[in-house]
Amino acid sequence: xxxxxxxxxxxxxxxxxxxxRLLRIRPLRRCEEDAVRELYDHLSPRTRFxxxxxxxxxxDDILRMLACVDYVRQLALVAEHDNGNGSEIVGLASFGxxxxxxxxxxxxxxxxxxxxxxxxxxxxxxxxxxxARGFHRFIANILSDNIVARRLLGSLGDVVSTKISGSISEFxxxxxxxx
Numbered sequence: 527x528x529x530x531x532x533x534x535x536x537x538x539x540x541x542x543x544x545x546x547r548l549l550r551i552r553p554l555r556r557c558e559e560d561a562v563r564e565l566y567d568h569l570s571p572r573t574r575f576x577x578x579x580x581x582x583x584x585x586d587d588i589l590r591m592l593a594c595v596d597y598v599r600q601l602a603l604v605a606e607h608d609n610g611n612g613s614e615i616v617g618l619a620s621f622g623x624x625x626x627x628x629x630x631x632x633x634x635x636x637x638x639x640x641x642x643x644x645x646x647x648x649x650x651x652x653x654x655x656x657x658a659r660g661f662h663r664f665i666a667n668i669l670s671d672n673i674v675a676r677r678l679l680g681s682l683g684d685v686v687s688t689k690i691s692g693s694i695s696e697f698x699x700x701x702x703x704x705x
Contacts, residue, residue, distance in 0.1 A: 532597070533556075534601075537553050541605075545642055549617075551648065553601060565604075600621070602620035603619045603648055603651055605647075616639040619652040627660065629664055653701045654701075666697045683702050685697050
């Protein structure tokens with residue numbers, strides 16, 4: 527296994543949402559498990575199910591997979607809000623390399639931060655970071671009733687293939703180029 531890359535500070539930045547709230551977007555630090563667990567704890571059962579296909583506690587192996595990034599083959603970007611008592615993570619977008627130069631991508635936004643274009647911004651930045659690391663094909667697993675995720679995929683990517691297994695669709699896509 528290769529040595530993990532240095533922290534990609536070039537991915538650190540800020541965004542202002544339509545509601546004028548300022549958020550910091552930054553790479554998740556290597557093995558920053560507590561922050562991921564705290565985000566999970568603030569998700570509604572419905573959001574947990576839509577993202578993790580489960581409503582129970584976040585399994586340790588999934589937590590490690592999300593948090594133990596190497597910044598090249600595994601990367602996560604978080605959206606942080608300064609709540610006056612410190613910062614809290616309100617969104618997480620991640621990718622993990624799989625075979626054939628593809629990456630599996632995932633996104634979750636805390637319920638009270640949804641519908642503010644945060645998911646679109648975070649997902650777009652994640653896809654750009656993946657492409658900068660040589661990954662140009664993406665895989666997303668989406669529940670059939672997750673209309674919001676399907677719309678987001680449609681706005682950011684061009685689907686090249688779909689596999690359906692029960693209520694989960696696996697979409698292979700490339701990032702849509704803006705004109």
